[in-house]
Amino acid sequence: MIEKVRAFIDKHRLLAEGTTVIVGVSGGPDSLALLHVLLSLRGERKLRLVAAHVDHMFRGRESEEDMEFVKHFCAQHRIVCEAAQIDVRAFQRRMGMGAQEAARRCRYDFFAKMMEKHRAQYLALGHHGDDQVETILMRLVRGSTSKGYAGIPVKRPFQGGDLIRPLLAVSRAEIEDYCAKEGLAPRRDPSNEKDDYTRNRFRHHIIPLLRQENPRLHERFQQYSEMMAEDERFLEELASEALNKVMENELGDVVLRIGPFLALPRPLQRRALQELLLRLYGGVPPALTSVHIHHILMLCESGQPSGTLDLPQGLQAVRSYDRCLFTFGQKPCGKGYRFELPVPARLPLPNGRAIVSEFREHYPGKQAGKDVFIIDPASIALPLYVRTRRHGDRMVLKGTGGTKKLKEIFIEAKVPRMERDCWPVVEDADGRVLWVPGLKKSAFEAKNQGKGPYILLHYQAMNS
Numbered sequence: 171m172i173e174k175v176r177a178f179i180d181k182h183r184l185l186a187e188g189t190t191v192i193v194g195v196s197g198g199p200d201s202l203a204l205l206h207v208l209l210s211l212r213g214e215r216k217l218r219l220v221a222a223h224v225d226h227m228f229r230g231r232e233s234e235e236d237m238e239f240v241k242h243f244c245a246q247h248r249i250v251c252e253a254a255q256i257d258v259r260a261f262q263r264r265m266g267m268g269a270q271e272a273a274r275r276c277r278y279d280f281f282a283k284m285m286e287k288h289r290a291q292y293l294a295l296g297h298h299g300d301d302q303v304e305t306i307l308m309r310l311v312r313g314s315t316s317k318g319y320a321g322i323p324v325k326r327p328f329q330g331g332d333l334i335r336p337l338l339a340v341s342r343a344e345i346e347d348y349c350a351k352e353g354l355a356p357r358r359d360p361s362n363e364k365d366d367y368t369r370n371r372f373r374h375h376i377i378p379l380l381r382q383e384n385p386r387l388h389e390r391f392q393q394y395s396e397m398m399a400e401d402e403r404f405l406e407e408l409a410s411e412a413l414n415k416v417m418e419n420e421l422g423d424v425v426l427r428i429g430p431f432l433a434l435p436r437p438l439q440r441r442a443l444q445e446l447l448l449r450l451y452g453g454v455p456p457a458l459t460s461v462h463i464h465h466i467l468m469l470c471e472s473g474q475p476s477g478t479l480d481l482p483q484g485l486q487a488v489r490s491y492d493r494c495l496f497t498f499g500q501k502p503c504g505k506g507y508r509f510e511l512p513v514p515a516r517l518p519l520p521n522g523r524a525i526v527s528e529f530r531e532h533y534p535g536k537q538a539g540k541d542v543f544i545i546d547p548a549s550i551a552l553p554l555y556v557r558t559r560r561h562g563d564r565m566v567l568k569g570t571g572g573t574k575k576l577k578e579i580f581i582e583a584k585v586p587r588m589e590r591d592c593w594p595v596v597e598d599a600d601g602r603v604l605w606v607p608g609l610k611k612s613a614f615e616a617k618n619q620g621k622g623p624y625i626l627l628h629y630q631a632m633n634s
């Protein structure tokens with residue numbers, strides 16, 4: 171197995187000599203084998219290895235024993251070990267998200283911190299060939315984007331370095347054999363089996379059938395994944411160049427010239443629209459799906475010379491003859507708006523600015539000014555909303571504890587009346603006004619109480 175992994179690492183140039191690698195080690199067979207393989211490459215590649223383990227505290231004593239196991243293994247093999255116990259359940263309750271999603275968020279946060287702390291170039295994870303087969307098949311069945319159909323990438327940028335997956339070259343069975351031969355006695359997580367029912371159905375019922383057709387199934391899928399990823403990179407580049415030729419910027423809005431756009435080949439049309447939305451939103455909003463791309467295409471192809479399409483977060487596509495305008499500003503602010511503000515997210519606003527929300531595990535100390543706001547999620551009600559002002563709006567002021575009318579705040583800050591109707595107001599789910607971005611903070615801004623998580627909000631110009 172080592173030879174296969176070594177060849178895969180060389181083929182994809184996964185590890186430069188003399189670098190530091192953070193290895194995510196759960197203690198299970200995959201990541202333990204990964205650590206062991208990298209250990210045998212440590213000398214010849216002059217690598218510095220740091221094992222990183224997260225105890226999600228899901229299984230009490232048992233998961234604590236996993237952590238002890240990883241620490242002990244590392245001590246035996248003289249590997250630096252970074253382990254953390256994170257109360258994922260508490261985090262999950264505060265954030266109102268699923269257990270697996272919360273665990274992943276905490277884990278990747280910890281990996282990112284370790285990358286910084288050790289100035290590491292790589293984060294290595296133990297996803298293997300069978301994970302690849304399962305992921306691609308599941309996405310094909312459920313539906314995804316062309317990028318999604320390419321499966322798990324061998325390498326992708328992460329925290330100023332690269333996230334790499336050297337074990338994609340080998341199957342689960344090869345890893346189990348390796349563990350047995352090397353006398354590794356990995357930990358087994360019984361909850362793994364029931365965590366993901368869909369994946370388990372593919373694993374137990376579908377993959378064995380396919381493997382009967384080709385015992386080296388995982389190599390086939392890996393090859394397919396790499397080819398798809400290569401094609402995708404190439405097409406994305408072409409689409410981005412093509413987009414520049416068929417769009418124009420107009421006062422912060424984007425105009426698509428329909429004639430030249432429809433003259434592009436279909437695969438470039440779809441990707442050019444994806445790229446256009448990515449640029450407008452500054453990231454992919456969770457609510458955006460391939461259905462939206464399909465609807466924009468229909469709007470452009472329609473025999474009707476005019477039409478309007480509502481897209482997530484207040485973006486509108488407005489067709490008029492040979493032009494399609496994409497704008498956040500079309501809706502009259504006089505009617506007002508109210509958007510949910512997810513975390514993390516970048517929410518473009520009708521006034522041409524945006525609010526960026528993110529989690530921070532520690533108090534974001536050096537953030538000052540009226541364009542940032544820090545929230546302790548435990549002391550308010552999620553989700554957050556961004557809306558326009560309402561008659562009689564009041565805010566509990568920082569310092570005095572007294573309340574003040576928003577109207578007075580706008581008047582004191584000399585905000586023109588027109589702009590007041592568009593100005594964002596951030597409130598929590600109970601309707602408490604937390605912050606008027608750029609103008610005034612309420613008493614709900616969090617103080618430093620040690621460990622987070624905290625939510626950090628930034629009020630930014632649209633293109634910053």
Ligand SMILES: Nc1ncnc2c1ncn2[C@@H]1O[C@H](COP(=O)(O)OP(=O)(O)OP(=O)(O)O)[C@@H](O)[C@H]1O
Pocket residue numbers: 193194195196200201222223224225226274277294295296297
């Ligand atoms: N508790 C943990 N501590 C450290 N590393 C972990 C932990 N859990 C998982 N990993 C790392 O992540 C790899 C993939 O694990 P797993 O398949 O459970 O994650 P996933 O949820 O399917 O994928 P993703 O890593 O994309 O979230 C493991 O092989 C290991 O390298």
